[in-house]
Amino acid sequence: xKNVAIVYFSGYGHTKKIAExxxxxxxxLPNVYASLLSVDEIHDVDALNDYEAIIFGAPxxxxxxxxxxxxxxxxxxxxxxxxxxxxxxxxxxxxxxxLSGDKFNVLMQLCTxxxxxxxxxxxxxxxxxxxxxxxxxxxxxxxxxMGGSLGLMTQSxxxxxxxxxxxxxxxxxxxxxxxxxEFVLRLN
Numbered sequence: 001x002k003n004v005a006i007v008y009f010s011g012y013g014h015t016k017k018i019a020e021x022x023x024x025x026x027x028x029l030p031n032v033y034a035s036l037l038s039v040d041e042i043h044d045v046d047a048l049n050d051y052e053a054i055i056f057g058a059p060x061x062x063x064x065x066x067x068x069x070x071x072x073x074x075x076x077x078x079x080x081x082x083x084x085x086x087x088x089x090x091x092x093x094x095x096x097x098x099l100s101g102d103k104f105n106v107l108m109q110l111c112t113x114x115x116x117x118x119x120x121x122x123x124x125x126x127x128x129x130x131x132x133x134x135x136x137x138x139x140x141x142x143x144x145x146m147g148g149s150l151g152l153m154t155q156s157x158x159x160x161x162x163x164x165x166x167x168x169x170x171x172x173x174x175x176x177x178x179x180x181x182e183f184v185l186r187l188n
Contacts, residue, residue, distance in 0.1 A: 002184045004034040005048050008057035009069040013161035015059045015095045018154050021170045022055060022093065025177020032181040039072040045079055053089035053184050054119070056110045060094050063102035065109050073113050086118030089187055091180055093152035093173070095165060107151040120187070124152055125179045126172050140166035143175065152176045 004026055010016035019036050026034040035051075048054055058069040065073070079085055092110035094103045111121050126144045139145060145168050146153035154169035 002032045002052045002181075003050065004032060004053045004055060004180060004184060005037055005051040006034055006055045006057065007037050007039060007042065007048070007072065009039045009059065009066055009072070010057075011059055011061075011066065011068075012156075014154075014156040014165060015057055015093075017161040018093055018095055018152070018165060018169065018173045019055075019057050021173035022057075022152075022177040022180070025174035025179075026181045028174070028178050029181040029185065032184055034177070039068055042072060045072070045076045046084070049079070049084050051088070052187070053091070053180060054085065054114075055091045055093070055180060056114065057093040057095075058106055058110070060096035060101045060103045060106045063105050065106055073109075076113075076117070080117055083118055088117075088119050089122055089180070089183055090114035090117070090119035091122040091151060091176070093154070093176070095154045095156055097156055097158060099146070099155055101155070103146070103148070103153045104150065107148070107153070111150060122180060122183055123150060124148055124172075124176055126152075126175050139168065141168040141171075143168055143172050145169065145172075 023034040094106040
């Protein structure tokens, strides 16, 4: 069994909802299991050493990761000293209330953090130009409606996580999870 850690912070529950859908996608493949780990619950970053892949997720707050996730990143500097996550698979996702919200900045922070750790960054790999039927780019049910490539970008309205993000974002998260699982199996 291959194990994937989905490490996230979620202030209002929307980023957690996306993490749950990534987990659904990962577990579509046999022999791959995903654990949802809130940064609030991680007291020792060494606990992540046994995972084959670590997926990082944070909401976009003021164009950046929130301080709770940044603290996790800073705590992981002790892993960097030992190169403990070197050659592990990494990927990232972010959610914000605004359509742009400077999500790219957060994905760059997550990617840079993973690369500093010597990890292998996996892009989104979900094309937004091949949406089925009437669901074109930008539509709430469209795949990768944000048009991201570095990682998964989703958007939530000012409502509860049971209502938003929309179905297209959740389905994109599941496809991203499947892609992650495929690469975990290839690399290991």
